[in-house]
Amino acid sequence: MTDQQPHTSSHQPSSAGVLVLAGTPIGDIADAPPRLAAELQGADVVAAEDTRRLRGLTRALGIHTSGRVVSYFEGNESARTPELVEALEGGARVLLVTDAGMPSVSDPGYRLVAAAVEKDIKVTAVPGPSAVLTALALSGLPVDRFCFEGFLPRKAGERLGRLREVAEERRTLVYFEAPHRLDDTLAAMAEVFGADRRAAVCRELTKTYEEVKRGPLGELAQWAAEGVRGEITVVVEGAPETGPAELDAAELVRRVRIREEAGERRKEAIAAVAAEAGLPKREVFDAVVAAKNAAEKSPQDGKGLT
Numbered sequence: 001m002t003d004q005q006p007h008t009s010s011h012q013p014s015s016a017g018v019l020v021l022a023g024t025p026i027g028d029i030a031d032a033p034p035r036l037a038a039e040l041q042g043a044d045v046v047a048a049e050d051t052r053r054l055r056g057l058t059r060a061l062g063i064h065t066s067g068r069v070v071s072y073f074e075g076n077e078s079a080r081t082p083e084l085v086e087a088l089e090g091g092a093r094v095l096l097v098t099d100a101g102m103p104s105v106s107d108p109g110y111r112l113v114a115a116a117v118e119k120d121i122k123v124t125a126v127p128g129p130s131a132v133l134t135a136l137a138l139s140g141l142p143v144d145r146f147c148f149e150g151f152l153p154r155k156a157g158e159r160l161g162r163l164r165e166v167a168e169e170r171r172t173l174v175y176f177e178a179p180h181r182l183d184d185t186l187a188a189m190a191e192v193f194g195a196d197r198r199a200a201v202c203r204e205l206t207k208t209y210e211e212v213k214r215g216p217l218g219e220l221a222q223w224a225a226e227g228v229r230g231e232i233t234v235v236v237e238g239a240p241e242t243g244p245a246e247l248d249a250a251e252l253v254r255r256v257r258i259r260e261e262a263g264e265r266r267k268e269a270i271a272a273v274a275a276e277a278g279l280p281k282r283e284v285f286d287a288v289v290a291a292k293n294a295a296e297k298s299p300q301d302g303k304g305l306t
Contacts, residue, residue, distance in 0.1 A: 017044070017092040019084075019116045021109060023128015026100045026231070027206035029060045035126045037061045043095035045087050047072035047080070049108055053099050072096065077108045081115050088121045100231075101131055106150045106176055131205055132174050135233035138212050139172075139200035142238070146172040152185060159185065163192040164262040168255065168276065170238040177232045179203075186221035189236060192258065193217060198237040204230040247277050249287040256288055 022039055025031040040046060040058060044067045048054035051071050058065060072080055088094055096103045096112060102125070103109030116123050132148050149166065152159045152175060166173060177185050182201070189199070195218030203211045209230065213223060217236070252273055259269035270288060274281040 015091040016119075016121050017088040017090065017094060019088055019112065019121060019123045020093065020095045020126060021103045021113070021123070022095055022097045022126040023102045023130070024057060024097050024100055025206070026129045026131050026134070027204065027210075029057075031129045031206060032057075032061060033126055033128050036128065037063050039095050039126055040065050040097075042093065043067045044092040045070065045084065045094045047084060047094060047096045047112075049073045049098040049103075054097060057097075067093075067095075072108055072112070074108055077111050081111045084112055085115045085119060085121070088116060089119060100129075102128060105130075105132070105148075129206065131176070131202075131231070131233050134205050135200070135202035135212075135235050136172065136174055138202060138205075139235035140214055141172050141198060141200060141235055143172065145170075145238075146174055148174045151176050151178075152188075154181065156184070156188070159188055160192060161262060163188055164258045167192050167258045168239045170241060172238050173236040175234040175236070177234055179228045179230060179232055182228050182232055182234075183221060183224040185234070186217055186224050189234075190217040190221050193236065193239070195221075200235045201228070202233040202235065203228065205233065207231075247279075249290065252277065252279075252284050252287045253291040256284065 020039055020043070022036055023033060024036065040061070041063050043065070046054065046065050046067055046069045048069060049072060051069055054065075054069065070080065070084075072084070084094055096109055098107040098109065101107065104113055113123055136143050136146055147166070147169060149162075152162055175185070186199075186201075189197070196216045199215070199217050199220055201213045201220055201224070203209075203213070207230070213220060215223075255273045255276070256266070256269045259272060260266055264272070266288070270284045271281055274284045277284070
């Protein structure tokens with residue numbers, strides 16, 4: 001009987017390198033994790049979303065990179081990924097940084113991580129500041145369960161469709177948004193989620209002019225209409241947990257309408273709403289028919305079902 005030899009993967013060469021995802025400050029440079037400077041100095045290749053921003057970061061940290069610096073942004077991500085994977089397979093330590101926060105979270109990086117994983121190359125991270133978690137913690141809204149939805153579509157119709165998909169989501173929702181689209185986004189949220197749904201607009205997190213504006217979506221939409229500047233993260237309260245007794249006919253119809261506008265057929269929407277509310281399908285169906293009849297009698301009411 002012989003001693004068993006340690007198992008080694010036949011897929012990963014012993015000389016394979018390491019991909020390091022490095023979180024960078026979202027505002028205050030003092031928030032840079034201690035490991036960031038060491039990784040920047042020791043990496044064989046530094047892939048940066050913006051090489052000019054990288055130079056500013058290294059100056060602020062008082063360091064110099066010794067490895068090769070390449071750009072890695074949305075426009076060249078697909079083309080440059082194979083090149084970086086080749087470097088990793090050759091044993092390089094590749095460090096990926098974006099302009100702020102953690103790579104691959106609404107930033108370049110996902111394609112490279114997926115490609116490295118496919119090749120059995122080690123992927124690790126330097127944890128750093130996160131606009132998502134910072135905004136969530138400051139919002140004053142429930143933080144035990146949440147969904148990160150990233151950026152909404154720019155086109156109004158697509159934006160409404162995306163919001164309708166999560167209209168009944170009970171977890172807290174977190175979004176990124178550009179300042180010049182914030183008023184339209186908050187207005188759309190008020191339309192789909194309800195003007196009274198609580199939310200928080202977190203602006204310029206960790207920076208000099210940091211601001212957290214909390215209130216109902218309707219009020220926040222009016223506030224944003226005056227113009228808002230800076231990096232924006234929006235946190236929205238999840239849908240309330242409502243029982244059958246709390247859902248009147250109008251609310252049942254509203255839920256069916258949202259599902260239909262998201263692409264469901266009416267029969268499926270009625271069944272889903274009935275299941276959510278714990279009601280017989282017939283009761284929801286009757287509410288929809290009554291709303292349709294009322295809309296036909298009062299064509300000026302655009303909120304009924306047709």
